[in-house]
Amino acid sequence: MTPGSGAGVVLISPDGSRLCYAIRLHFLASNNAAEYKALINGLCIAIELGATRLYVRGDSELVIDQVMKESSCKSPLMTAYCQEVHKLEDKFQGIELHHVPRRDNDVVDFLTKLATR
Numbered sequence: 001m002t003p004g005s006g007a008g009v010v011l012i013s014p015d016g017s018r019l020c021y022a023i024r025l026h027f028l029a030s031n032n033a034a035e036y037k038a039l040i041n042g043l044c045i046a047i048e049l050g051a052t053r054l055y056v057r058g059d060s061e062l063v064i065d066q067v068m069k070e071s072s073c074k075s076p077l078m079t080a081y082c083q084e085v086h087k088l089e090d091k092f093q094g095i096e097l098h099h100v101p102r103r104d105n106d107v108v109d110f111l112t113k114l115a116t117r
Helices: 031-048 061-067 076-089 106-115
Strands: 005-012 018-025 053-058 094-099
Touching (some): 005 031, 018 106, 031 076, 031 106
Antiparallel strands (some): 005 018
16 A cells, blocks of 8 residues: 555534544645544545535634634645635534544544554
């Protein structure tokens, strides 16, 4: 298997149904790059499913802060990822992003590990 990284996405509907995605990234990615890829993929999936409002939980405080414009992006790659998120945000009537501790994001952690196997 070629080296790569993984990302996980869990979408939960208003009725509590869960859709879980293990995303294989075919390149080595930093934790924050993988977090951005998970967020971007999650937003794209939500758009395809017809979601209009999202409550997003992520365990990268840096990524959440950058998207919420509370901190600036230091690298061109993170800037590009952040801009892509902002383009996708416009497709929703409402979106909230919140940081959660990694220990509270264990399902996504499992999916990320599953994607790299």
